[in-house]
Amino acid sequence: MTEAQAKDAGYELKVGKFPFSASGKASASNAKEGFVKVIFDAKYGELLGAHMIGANVTEMIAELVLAKKLESTGHEILKAVHPHPTMSEAVMEATAAAYGEVIHL
Secondary structure, eight states: OHHHHHTTTTOOOOOOOOGGGHHHHHHTTOOEEEEEEEEEEETTTTEEEEEEEEETGGGGGHHHHHHHHOBHHHHHHHSSSSSSSTTTTTHHHHHHHHHOOOOOO
16 A cells, blocks of 8 residues: 555554655665665554565565565564675664654654
8 A cells, every 4th residue: 555545544653754865775776766665554453565666675575575475564574684784774774763763853
């Protein structure tokens, strides 16, 4: 779902966004344009949707596809290991931003 679709469906949301410009790996790869945005149900924490724009996001999308398929919560994504420095850290950071726990912004 997009943020608008989730709102229209009646969900209260937690939304987080993390820009690649704040990613060490993106900086080292000279690919700082783009972001990860995640949308969670505020009540139960279930992942409702996500958007990824930028270089190599096709290599990162599987994590969110799996999270959606397994009805994962934001807290479960936060507890998963996201090695540093990697682009996949942006998924964790966007999730942390949704919960007010982002550390690299």
